[in-house]
Amino acid sequence: MPIMAGTASPWRREAVFLTAMLVVETSVVGISTLFKFATSKGLNIYPFLGYSYLLASLLLLPSLFFTNRSSSLPPLSVSILSKIGLLGFLGSMYVITGYIGIEYSSPTLASAINNITPALTFILAIIFRMEKVSFKERSSLAKLMGTILSLIGALVVIFYHGPRVFLASSPPYVNFRQFSPPLSSSNSDWLIGGALLTMQGIFVSVSFILQAHIMSVYPAAFRVSFLYTVCVSIVTSTIGLVVEKNNPSVWIIHFDITLITIVTMAIVTSVYYVIHSWTVRHKGPLYLAIFKPLSILIAVVMGAIFLNDSLYLGWY
Template sequence: MAGTVSLWRREAVFLTTMLATETASVGITTLFKVATSKGLKIYPFIGYSYLLASLLLLPSLFFTNRSRSLPPLSITILSKIGLLGFLGSMYLITGCIGIEYSNPTLASAISNIVPALTFILAIIFRMEKVTFKERSSVAKLMGTILSLIGALVVVLYHGPRVFVASSPSYLTSRQLFPPLLSSSNSDWLIGGAILTIQCIFVSISFILQAHIMSEYPAAFTVSILYTICVSFVTIAIGLVVEMNSPSVWIICFDITLISIVTLAIITSVSYVIHSWTVRHKGPLYLAIFKPLSILIAVVMGSIFLNDSLYLGCLIGGFLITLGFYAVMWGKANEDKKLLSFSDKDFAPLLLNSKNDQV
């Protein structure tokens, strides 16, 4: 009886931490959306946040990799991590721009096509094989098609409002959320297109990340170097883009500073939580929580941004979720077969990793 209670408590801890992580991830996009109305720009937001995140992760180097013999950190590996940092800054920038044009709900819905896009890229780079004789391959292929169709529905079909948010009187009177936060149909299309580009960057970075970890399997070291690269690349791009507006780099003690510090904390803490969860529950456990971000984004958007839910987002989100689970089911079945034929450790390709995504 005591063992059963202990098991339930352990499962409750995993469930609670994953729900908290997904809520925090969606929360930071919602917070960023609000902060942009206060003058926060994309480049200082990402640059400062990831620089702070790298400092928060730095102590981990003193507690990890002590008992492991690692290959030398060569120029080649550092160059690949630098490239990964460049890709990371690109998908973070495009993600923030996409959210500015649309809303966190659309961003959460479209982000679920990442496994499908990663699967397509893995076929192109010959890291995956498709055979119609295997149910797992058929499931991944059908899931990919469903996800892409769902993404098209979300972006191209707005539809009628299913849920109309009404902002509380005190929010309206204080004008905490001005009209800037609402999106027209054209903005919705632009935002959806940019968020799709972001997912392509994420998928490419997953491929590169898997390659880097196979050569240098030190997750914390790679993560710290990655966050530093993201910070410097984003700041460098921002200095060029915002050349005529040096004042954007001055952060006031308001919601803009809160957004930056929150992203830094979430980035570093989420990485630790995901590493701990993958170790004990496997990567698929992380993946099954991802579609919940759509529901969380809808709730947060209606409360804090006065966003409404449209039929197109509902239908598209449902199709993307079905496709997501189909791809992950197919991948999980392939992993089981490979594990049955080999006693070696196997690292699945489609890791749902958040040390990369906002």
């Protein structure tokens, strides 16, 4: 990848970073929308995560033989492996809380609550001295104001029920209304989903900081991504075997939308974490986080088209 190696001009390199992150965020929202639909067809979250991350690690496996052969890399010590294992555990927690939160609410809410990710990441980056704050600098003041506004915005989305912006209608050839939760439970489900998605935001922010640290001491994006996906597959599958011990049939995947969702998730994941590792190495953890709020626009459009979501100013 010559552009990633730093041979391109600065403006072209910035364009590559920007394009890569926009593609990543669009793909993630697309997977969330597809997952929301697949759950209505019987897809369980734990097989979904276990199988998709296992397949993602298999897709990344060949890259280990063609990348990171440089002798400048430090040895893969127990310390580095432990940190990657911790990153995998955090990743498992945020994908589990995130996708369960989507089951209770919607991809649109998930994208809206992503507003807290830049704020939390910025706070953690200050604590771990990855970012410096000076009240005399406009950039620092802008980051502080953005932090406050993003936290307020996330709270408004969860707790404020405002007017409807538009009411989506299903295409005549698909009836998505049958997948909507009963009106009597929608309010409590929305709050539960919001709480889980807030927890996800915390896990994501912590993982960004840890990922930045790992890439600073072991800058091997493909290898770190491979080990990470293996860890997430093991952790999510283990938790799933415990949670679903009385329901082994959930691990049987049929050749329908559930299989398509798993394969698509695996492909997106294998690219997603390589791009994240590469970006966080060169741009820092806050650069990853600032793209999260952009996903709400993508989620609103996809939710209206594919899930029959109506858009409110606040929650519904």
